[in-house]
Amino acid sequence: GAVVSQHPSRVICKSGTSVKIECRSLDFQATTMFWYRQFPKQSLMLMATSNEGSKATYEQGVEKDKFLINHASLTLSTLTVTSAHPEDSSFYICSAKGAARESPLHFGNGTRLTVT
Amino acid sequence: AQKVTQAQTEISVVEKEDVTLDCVYETRDTTYYLFWYKQPPSGELVFLIRRNSFDEQNEISGRYSWNFQKSTSSFNFTITASQVVDSAVYFCALSEIGVTGGGNKLTFGTGTQLKVEL
Numbered sequence: 195g196a197v198v199s200q201h202p203s204r205v206i207c208k209s210g211t212s213v214k215i216e217c218r219s220l221d222f223q224a225t226t227m228f229w230y231r232q233f234p235k236q237s238l239m240l241m242a243t244s245n246e247g248s249k250a251t252y253e254q255g256v257e258k259d260k261f262l263i264n265h266a267s268l269t270l271s272t273l274t275v276t277s278a279h280p281e282d283s284s285f286y287i288c289s290a291k292g293a294a295r296e297s298p299l300h301f302g303n304g305t306r307l308t309v310t
Numbered sequence: 311a312q313k314v315t316q317a318q319t320e321i322s323v324v325e326k327e328d329v330t331l332d333c334v335y336e337t338r339d340t341t342y343y344l345f346w347y348k349q350p351p352s353g354e355l356v357f358l359i360r361r362n363s364f365d366e367q368n369e370i371s372g373r374y375s376w377n378f379q380k381s382t383s384s385f386n387f388t389i390t391a392s393q394v395v396d397s398a399v400y401f402c403a404l405s406e407i408g409v410t411g412g413g414n415k416l417t418f419g420t421g422t423q424l425k426v427e428l
Contacts, residue, residue, distance in 0.1 A: 237420045299414050303354040
């Protein structure tokens with residue numbers, strides 16, 4: 195079964211509204227979570243890395259005020275797309291790993307965001 | 311900086327043919343992980359393999375096999391006797407191993423769309 199649950203799987207929202215995406219680790223403590231974005235027919239691009247209890251580290255070109263990441267517990271990270279616009283429409287996918295060096299990386303099933 | 315190149319954008323084969331997906335990577339790290347993921351139309355990423363750069367042994371898992379050549383920085387993936395269900399986008403990826411366990415952010419290639427037809 196899935197070890198990382200991502201919710202919602204699909205969301206449609208109106209331009210200007212905010213959308214929150216949740217990423218939960220189900221049976222392990224996720225000390226680090228990663229958020230990726232994938233535009234249609236393109237690769238996955240890392241947006242940010244979050245460690246539990248710390249501020250997220252954003253990749254170059256990703257607006258931290260627009261994509262708010264919270265990793266307040268060892269089992270939950272959230273990505274909030276604020277004031278969404280049609281160009282934010284994309285597939286967002288999270289991944290999580292535990293603290294051990296050899297911990298495997300687990301991906302959520304992704305969230306398809308459509309901004310109208 | 312890390313980089314992963316999948317030069318094949320799209321491959322079409324007929325069922326039962328063998329097919330090899332190429333992956334070439336660049337990294338300054340002396341130790342790293344290499345991955346292959348399958349992404350079917352539904353979008354989720356299906357983990358196929360993780361290979362440590364220390365281990366250059368080739369691996370076989372059922373119809374899947376991987377050829378890791380550190381000398382040429384390649385990590386190619388072969389599907390033997392392809393099936394329609396193999397149709398998907400396949401991504402090769404690279405990550406640092408990480409000293410404290412906080413690593414493992416992945417650099418993905420651009421993916422190869424595999425279409426297996428009857």
